[in-house]
Amino acid sequence: MALSPWFVTPVLRGSEAGAILAGYAEVNPHTDGWFKVDLALIGTWCERMLDAAIRSELEIRDIYAASDGVITHGPLEGRALDRAVTLDEVIEENLRTVIFSIERRELYRWLNSQGIPDESIPPAIRVGLEEPKGTQALECKPTTLNPKRKNTYLRLIKALMLEALGGDIPEQPYKAAASVQAILDKHGLSMKEDTVVSVIKEIKDL
Structure with a gap:
């Protein structure tokens, strides 16, 4: 051609x-x-x-x-x-x-x-627009966060949360989540309450 x-x-x-x-x-x-x-x-x-x-x-x-x-x-x-x-x-x-x-x-x-x-x-x-013949889309495999790296992230989040909440994270996860969501809203960010709660539960175990 x-x-x-x-x-x-x-x-x-x-x-x-x-x-x-x-x-x-x-x-x-x-x-x-x-x-x-x-x-x-x-x-x-x-x-x-x-x-x-x-x-x-x-x-x-x-x-x-x-x-x-x-x-x-x-x-x-x-x-x-x-x-x-x-x-x-x-x-x-x-x-x-x-x-x-x-x-x-x-x-x-x-x-x-x-x-x-x-x-x-x-x-x-x-020409140049058709899908190449005999090729298949690459399968995206879910990646797992390295445990050590995950622990580092959680420590960083805990430190920032303690700073934002005046040095104390409320014992009740949903009460703490409400405070965190208020901070997120202030900065134009959003996150589901259950997601915030799950993170709070993880950092309290550190």
Whole structure:
């Protein structure tokens, strides 16, 4: 597979994405080969992407329409698309002739969500984004805190708690927990009462 500039292009214009999906990823628009492409097919892909965005299935960005309202085919065709609009405005004004951009990763995600297998998605879209074949996610094994390190942490917590509570930790764990939670709240922190109680019980055994 030949190297393509699309492999390192994070954001595509809608027309570029349409051309790639239509099978014209390698056609240079500045050569005679561009005159042989199926512009209707490219346009249809652009419409499908816009429709998907309207249905909230696909996220597009940098949307532009004509400054003087809706463009229609005929006398107004070719008017500059220089008015930035939101997707809501596209829906409200029923704008069909717009230009937009789309992230290559988002386009790949959308195609996958439509049930299109990777082998049917053009390399210009999927290369660098698909999951490596034959690999499995690493299993995260729970780690156990070294007893010596845990004891060090508990001693440190006990010293700080004694300092914060005036040198004395109440005998009743829940009463002590209430005092600790008040200190935590003062500093914009939070912790469940039962969690505080369990820590207090551990440090009292030191």
